[in-house]
Amino acid sequence: TNEMLEENEGEGGLPNVSIIAPQSEYTSKCGYCKSASGSTSFGATAELLKVEDYQVLIDRGWRRSGTWLYKPNLTKSCCPPYTIRLDATKFTPSRSHLRLAKHIKRFYETGEKPHEVMEDDHIEAEDGKSEVQERKESVVEKPKNQKGPQHKKSKTNDSTKQEQGTSNQKDGSIEEVRSILSTAVQRAIDSGDVSSDFVPQDIPIGPGKPPSQGEYFSKIAFSVMGRAKESQGQAFDKSKYVPAAIANCICTYIPSDSPWKGIASKNGFINFYPSDHLPQMPEPDKKTSKKRNAPTSKLDQLHSLLTPSPSDSHRIEMETRPSEFHQDEFDLYVKYQMAIHKDKPEKNTPEGYTRFLCDSPLIQVASLDGQPGPPMGYGSFHQRYTLNGQLIAVGVIDILPMCISSVYFFYDPAYQFLSMGVYSALRETMWTWELSKNVPQLRYYYMGFYIHSCKKMRYKGQYKPSDVLCPVNYEWIPLADAISTVESNPGAKLIEKSPPQVSEEEQQLIVNNVPVLIRMEVRTFEDLPMRFQNILRRAVMDYLDRVGPTIALSAWCSFH
DSSP, X not given: OHHHHHHTBOGGGOBSSOEEEEOOOEEXXXXXXXXXXXXXXXXXXXXXXXXXXXXXXXXXXXXXXXTEEEEEOGGGOSSOOEEEEEEGGGOBOOHHHXXXXXXXXXXXXXXXXXXXXXXXXXXXXXXXOOGGGOOOOOSOOOOTXXXXXXOOOOSSOHHHHHHTTOGGGOSHHHHHHHHHHHHHHHHHHHTTOOOSSOSOSSOOOEEOOTTTSOSEEEOHHHHHHHHHHHHHGXXXXXXXXXXXXXXXXXXXXXXXXXXXXXXXXXXSOEEEEETTSOOOOOOOOHHHHHHHHSOOSHHHHHHHHHSOOTTOSSOEEXXXXXXXXXXXXXXXXXXXXXXXXXXXXXXXXXXXXXXXXXXXXXXXXXXXXXXXXXXXXXXXXXXXXXXXXXXXXEEEEEEOSSEEEEEEXXXXXXXXXXXXXXXXXXXXXXXXXXXXXXXXXXXXXXXXXXXXXXXXXXXXXXXXSEEXXXXXXXXXXXXXXXXXXXXXXXXXXXXXXXXXXXXXXXXXXXXXXXXXXXXXXXXXXXXXXXXXXXXXXXHHHHHHHHHOHHHHHHSEEEEO
């Protein structure tokens, strides 16, 4: 017991470990269809929670409200809620989003109020298309010589033609370049910029012709495009597989201290140069520079519109603070709850507000594993929106290793004309995108739950490309691919793949090693007295099933 406490001791003598007290399954009133007992969830209290562990939990369908953790049981709930996330680096704003952003920009500049208010549930589908017609497609998938799912062999080997007749040049350098490129592809995979079938069995590398080319070059981007076209047939969209864009994507994952530097050419090849003999890049002319500085995509355009400039007369600034009680935020919360949710004044107390939106079990840290983190670190925060210094809204968020998780948002009803719910979602998405530039793995924006059976809650699906979490396999599925199953068989698995099977022996081994906190002592389950094992065995097995083996073996399972 003492060894376990010493191993996990953090700052201030508190254990640097998650402590979770599991509770039983419970039913409650559905907040969507108002059924008296239509919502069923698993519950737990988090006394302490590492941000890494909460990332694992929300990727298994858990959410928090204060220190209370809950995981909806989709098969027993009248309005099944699916965890939904958006890759902020690939966000494609709709026309409605851009129209609102232009209204906001005009308000920044002149104070003119928009003529239309866009509520969260009024975002229209782009061009009238259903979400089933929209597809999320990424660029690169895992090569066969890396760990992970195997892809089908192509009829032709893409590297054969490129390397034919050059076998005498396959020296240490070309193999070193091949290794660097393979690692870059793998890093793109690990960061989520991957798809399944479009990387050749052997990464194509060949000798170049300096100085017009590098010492070596690769046509991997063309291989990806060609395989995508062959696989998708008439559905192939060439705008999503531009070789130059694919090459640029891969090059971003080559480390800056690599002995070989990969530079993507305009036509889509990747040229490799020794890092100490890089080519001198020509100075761009003024016209090119001007074009390059202009917004080049809908995402850039949205960011430009939503970012206030110093000359604006109505500046909405966003400040991030630790999750703590502030009187002005509480006063705004009460004002919001009474106007928007019709609460009675006596319903909202400082104590209740603090439990709901200020208390958090997350252990705040500046960085993880020695890697740079976001400027404010990881943990729970309040984002204060001020208009020329006046507080008009507060967003409650969690910053986790891979995402910004939205907890709650409230605002001054006097500014409802700014479509504050949509505005905050767009600002938080843009903020996630900005953070990802320095912390690449922090690229997702978690919007809570997507409830397809409630039309008012379908608006989250309009932030594209969004994924929903399979409640059985705990894998992410493009929302468009999941809609038919969500409609016809709520709570069922969203893909045909079966979850990993665990034998009774393996399950018992995990159960035996679950750390259990009881009577102020920590022991593994198998080290507990037999009478405690008999009492707690069912509860520990249910806990393992709900949180998964990673959390079950690292967190302390607390029984008071």
